Amino acid sequence: MTKALLQVHQLSKSYGAIKACDRISFNLFPGQVLGIVGESGSGKSTLLSAIANYIAVDEGNVTYTSRNGEDLEIFQLAEAKRRLLMRTEWGFVQQNPRDGLRxxxxxxxxxxxxxxxxxxxxxxxxxxxxxxxxxxxxxxxxxxxxxxxxxxxxxxxxxxxxxxxxxxPRLILMDEPTGGLDVSVQARLLDLLRSLVRNFHLSVIIVTHDIGVVRLLAHRLLVMQQGQVVESGLTDQVLDDPQHPYTQLLVSAALTP
Structure with a gap:
């Protein structure tokens, strides 16, 4: 059985009384693309930043299996080792490219x-x-x-x-990579992303509010609302037969002209 590349366990982060992430757990496997969707304020970008250890969490852990087979507890890494990991085996794609470029x-x-x-x-x-x-x-x-x-x-x-x-890198974290782009530019970027994922066998976590993006790119899907995962599963199954009322609302809104 294939071992998970990334294991996220009971990740929680609060800002005062607001639970941005509430005991979130999932596994990501080599070559898999995981989409995380939800409206603004659902906690999806907080979750991504927490996984990257850009923000401190209240509880939970993230375990990554490195290229040499070592299991790394991300929150326990020394800062120098964390920075090296982000420059080598991991990558983070910002929504605004100006934040990710010099x-x-x-x-x-x-x-x-x-x-x-x-x-x-x-x-x-x-x-x-x-x-x-x-x-x-x-x-x-x-x-x-x-x-x-x-x-x-x-x-x-x-x-x-x-x-x-x-x-x-083996793992790419993407925060709204098509946000703010014209529709035609989005389409070209999505085609490129799909090609790169396939050609380089990338594992990806992609955060977006755009149902069309995850339908095209993601193998599996997490739907977040108010800091919680309310539905998860294979992307096509979740989007074609949503079970949770919030997911039904998101899918319906995406289909409305």
Whole structure:
């Protein structure tokens, strides 16, 4: 039986009287895409930030099985080891690509910075690898010296993907990666994401309010409301035959023109 890549157990986080996450548990397996949906304030982005250890939790734990087979308790990692993990085996894709990029350095430098972080020092190799990953995310490698501010929003999001993927992570956390993009740009980005997930056997947790995004990308689905998971299962089963009234409402709203 395949071992889970990530185990989230009884994760809880409150802000005063508000329970943003309430005893949430799930497993993520290699090559699996897990979608987390819910309206604004449901706790989905808090959950993602908690998994990444960007915020402290009240209780619960997250266990990750590393590339070398070691089980890592994420909340107990020393800060240096956590940072190394986020630069190598994990990646985080921000909703606003400007939060995930260095806007005052070139596209190539944005990608190359992650390579420098893991000890690559040969300038020619770094530049070649940056050009390769620009091509992987459908950006002309001739734009390697352009600043991100010269790119459209969709291109900035693709550049952020290249920056994350250059170190060949096994787990990607995505927070509303298509938010704020025009519909046509969203469609192109989703096609690219689906291709990258398949080609590189990525495991992904994707947070979104967009039912269409998870239907296209996610194998499994968690539906969150007021900090709790109210429904979970295979994506098609949950969306085609929702059982919880809140899920029914979300699906109905997505179908309304």
């Amino acid at each position: 806007m005052k350095v070139s596209a190539g430098a944005n990608i190359g910075e992650r390579l420098l972080d893991i000890g690559v020092r040969h300038y020619g190799n770094i530049r070649d690898e940056a050009a390769h990953w620009l091509q992987q995310v459908e950006i002309d490698p001739a734009r390697i010296d352009d600043l991100p501010v010269q790119f459209s929003g969709g291109m900035q999001q693709r550049l952020q993907l290249a920056r994350v993927l250059v170190t060949h």
